[in-house]
Amino acid sequence: MGNRQITAALIGVSLPYLSSCAHFGDKGADMIFAKGEKASADFFTGSAWVNILVAQDETDSYSVGDVLFEAGARNSWHTHPAGQILLITDGKGYYQERGKTARKLVKGDVVVIPSNMEHWHGAACDSSFTHIAITNKTKNGTVVWLEPVSDEEYNALK
């Protein structure tokens, strides 16, 4: 047992930097929007919650939702026919495009996802993760779901 682990045991707290999870910094604040409905297990790994804030305005060109991923949860690989914007409001998570290094995300980050880009997003393994999503609509829908992000892919994240 190393000195830091001994210290942690003595003072009775967990030390997040001892975990194998990637380190993001401080944890975020309390929730802004209500938790919403449980996301479908068909398209999500782990527990996530979706609150549709605006399903349709008069332009009918996008919807606005809030998504809370519990630690370790993520959506499957997918694409958006007309793109999507993510506004990160709490916690720690990732956005990864196919074939690229995952981008670490924290409160205040913004992601503009291009149309038809294969990607996924979700929480870090030791933190919940919350983002607002503005999803552009098309006559062919808003999302095309692909395969889940495997544990091998997820656990390999830095």
Added chain:
Amino acid sequence: MGNRQITAALIGVSLPYLSSCAHFGDKGADMIFAKGEKASADFFTGSAWVNILVAQDETDSYSVGDVLFEAGARNSWHTHPAGQILLITDGKGYYQERGKTARKLVKGDVVVIPSNMEHWHGAACDSSFTHIAITNKTKNGTVVWLEPVSDEEYNALK
């Protein structure tokens, strides 16, 4: 001096419910997005700060910004040719449509503003107020500014 004021003086704290400001409940948490640029005095009363999060995505159908109003600050009466959505993330504020009672807003509230509706939004007199704004674009622009919200109108808010 009343009993509550004497108690306040004795324990050395301010009691917000003694002020003439309307009461909204607890104050919100820390900031999500950076403060941005000072809003123009041509269209705002008091100090407000605008951070453009996404000026344009590939659809070019809306922009996304974050607005922080300091206590007492508000924008002028205005309309949006294609509407706007507000997502309240912190503090206490108001949304008022012409001729109607102002709606009190707190963290987690959502406002869908119809096209061409005369309205204003801004902070309560004793709290800052922060919202994300999704502003729909048209070939005729995104906003038509009208006259300021006068102190008489603002101070009459319940």
